[in-house]
Amino acid sequence: MKKIVILGSTGSIGTQTLDVIRKNKRDFKIIGLTCNSNIKILKEQIKEFKPLAINVPKKFNEEFKNLKIRIFNDEEGLCHIAALKDADLVVNAIVGSAGVEPTISAIQAKKDIAIANKEALVCEGKKIMKLVKKNRINLIPIDSEHNAIFQCLEGRDIKEVEKIVLTCSGGPFRGFNKNDLEKVTLKDALKHPTWKMGAKISIDSATLVNKGLEVIEAMHLFNLKLKQIEVVIHPQSQIHGIVYFKDGSVLMHAASADMRIPIFYSLYYPEKKENSFVRLDIGSRNLKDNSQTAFLKWDFEKVDLKTFEGLKLAYEAAKKGMNYPKKFNEANEKAVKLFLEGKIRFLDIYKLLKKAIK
Numbered sequence: 167m168k169k170i171v172i173l174g175s176t177g178s179i180g181t182q183t184l185d186v187i188r189k190n191k192r193d194f195k196i197i198g199l200t201c202n203s204n205i206k207i208l209k210e211q212i213k214e215f216k217p218l219a220i221n222v223p224k225k226f227n228e229e230f231k232n233l234k235i236r237i238f239n240d241e242e243g244l245c246h247i248a249a250l251k252d253a254d255l256v257v258n259a260i261v262g263s264a265g266v267e268p269t270i271s272a273i274q275a276k277k278d279i280a281i282a283n284k285e286a287l288v289c290e291g292k293k294i295m296k297l298v299k300k301n302r303i304n305l306i307p308i309d310s311e312h313n314a315i316f317q318c319l320e321g322r323d324i325k326e327v328e329k330i331v332l333t334c335s336g337g338p339f340r341g342f343n344k345n346d347l348e349k350v351t352l353k354d355a356l357k358h359p360t361w362k363m364g365a366k367i368s369i370d371s372a373t374l375v376n377k378g379l380e381v382i383e384a385m386h387l388f389n390l391k392l393k394q395i396e397v398v399i400h401p402q403s404q405i406h407g408i409v410y411f412k413d414g415s416v417l418m419h420a421a422s423a424d425m426r427i428p429i430f431y432s433l434y435y436p437e438k439k440e441n442s443f444v445r446l447d448i449g450s451r452n453l454k455d456n457s458q459t460a461f462l463k464w465d466f467e468k469v470d471l472k473t474f475e476g477l478k479l480a481y482e483a484a485k486k487g488m489n490y491p492k493k494f495n496e497a498n499e500k501a502v503k504l505f506l507e508g509k510i511r512f513l514d515i516y517k518l519l520k521k522a523i524k
């Protein structure tokens with residue numbers, strides 16, 4: 167039985183991880199949960215999964231005082247719970263750069279990590295990958311594109327790879343021009359066409375900054391050069407990652423757009439187990455009456471980098487190297503927060519990113 171700590175258990179990835187564990191209770195035991203604000207959900211999770219420890223902001227301690235549970239607080243506590251003695255696997259489902267330090271702490275404590283938090287590798291990729299190697303732990307990506315590439319690379323040497331391609335749905339504004347983007351609202355930006363996610367990543371997906379962060383994440387995770395990583399628009403979100411090998415073979419990973427599939431993979435890694443998530447049905451002929459079901463159609467398009475500057479700016483930050491990606495991420499977190507608070511307009515996010523890079 168694997169003992170699991172989930173950092174950010176109340177968010178979109180956190181609750182989906184618990185959903186997978188709920189369906190496979192015999193294989194996993196939750197020993198730690200953390201949350202930043204949604205105490206009500208955390209209380210329900212404690213009742214159901216009975217963790218040994220939690221981490222919450224100190225101001226909430228009163229709420230849990232009657233429980234026989236170890237309570238950690240704030241950033242320091244997050245690093246402690248990420249290194250909990252009995253943990254076999256830490257799932258990092260925190261949003262933003264708050265995910266950096268607990269990742270480092272878990273690796274130093276020699277814990278395997280299933281990582282959804284992309285900002286950690288964007289900000290401290292070199293340091294984290296060095297520690298992963300030194301401490302010989304498994305860092306398994308949950309982010310669907312990286313999970314796809316990780317699976318295509320299983321058993322291969324990265325030297326055999328020519329390039330990889332990350333697919334991108336295009337977000338809610340695919341096909342828009344700059345004029346259209348002038349008019350979009352927060353509500354429009356939060357409406358992702360294929361995935362249901364937390365607020366920050368939804369906005370990042372609309373600006374395409376998300377894909378930029380993913381390019382930087384992939385660079386570190388797979389030890390690739392920036393020029394070996396490409397992005398293509400694939401509106402169906404069914405192919406998640408593509409690897410071009412030097413011998414001319416191209417491996418692609420496809421699955422339904424359900425984050426529980428890469429989460430399930432990461433929880434059971436290195437085993438591949440059976441589950442009952444919706445299968446991707448490419449289409450087939452019914453042998454009985456020869457009738458044909460609908461066949462899937464997969465489209466690929468070029469990214470409009472002129473309109474969706476978020477991706478172009480992320481490449482620029484990655485190319486400059488040093489602490490540019492970290493500063494780019496910091497500026498983006500601030501800009502998204504302002505946009506979510508209704509203080510700036512959609513295109514102002516790009517303006518703030520350009521200013522940061524300059």
Ligand code: NAD
Pocket residue numbers: 173174175176177178179180200201202203204259260261262264282283284285308309310361362363364365366367425
């Ligand atoms: P979310 O906003 O739904 O949840 C975030 C979680 O982190 C919550 O539990 C929250 O309490 C906690 N948190 C927020 N700020 C914190 C802080 N300062 N300190 C400690 N904890 C904090 O986010 P999400 O959509 O689940 O995304 C989490 C991460 O996974 C992000 O980095 C995102 O880019 C990545 N990711 C998400 C998806 C998805 O489908 N949601 C897919 C791929 C990658």
Ligand code: MG
Pocket residue numbers: 309310311380
């Ligand atoms: Mg992704």
